[in-house]
Amino acid sequence: MRTFMYLLSDMTKMATDDYVGFTFFVGSMAMMAASAFFFLSLNQFDKKWRTSVLVSGLITFIAAVHYFYMRDYWDAFQESPTFFRYVDWVLTVPLMCVEFFLILRAAGAKRSLMWRLIFFSVIMLVTGYFGEAVWRDASWQWGLISGIAYFVIVYDIWLGKARKLAESAGGEVLKAHKILCWFVLVGWAIYPVGYILGTPGGLFGIDFGVDASFMDVVYNIGDAVNKIGFGLVIYSLAVKSSK
């Protein structure tokens, strides 16, 4: 409730050029709306699809809660809420990996595939956090390790085991898998771009001199597109497969 009061009382005070504050605000509302949408739709699906849509709702809901905090933090300190940002990601990105497992489970996906994706996503995020918040002097080295972990995930879903399972599943599952793969390849690539531009020296020591708050705008737009979009792909797969 406190958060909501803050949001209301600050709305009129928010500067018109505060793009970070604005995107935090819009982001939190979009994540909330998406969560309500996913949760309330659950009953219309066959049982085996409910978990997938439930996880979509959990992803946007966890993000919404973090967005309320991040918006307050930004409002109070005019500083990037990097810690909350990464806590949000470390909870939601592994859940996105779980989604790949859930849609491929009927085709025979093993838990080991899920844990492998989760493992690399955690490595990607923890090393990214080190480079962005802890050892900024070594930001490109940490960013590089993070990038390698990211490519392992991209490889697994595009060309590795997950791809083979999607092909053997065929039909709507294969279609959905392909769209999710594009989200990971293109939608997720927004984040390293934000990191490179917003963290001094983020790319082999090059300083792009971009204001750090720029990174927040990039991450906020990326989150909305990726989390809600990802969820909608799962939702539409569940709709089509439940008839």
Ligand SMILES: *C/C=C(C)/C=C/C=C(C)/C=C/C1=C(C)CCCC1(C)C
């Ligand atoms: C909902 C949140 C999502 C989908 C967040 C995804 C984040 C990434 C794919 C971050 C990747 C990074 C790199 C590949 C290198 C630089 C450091 C990171 C953490 C920004």
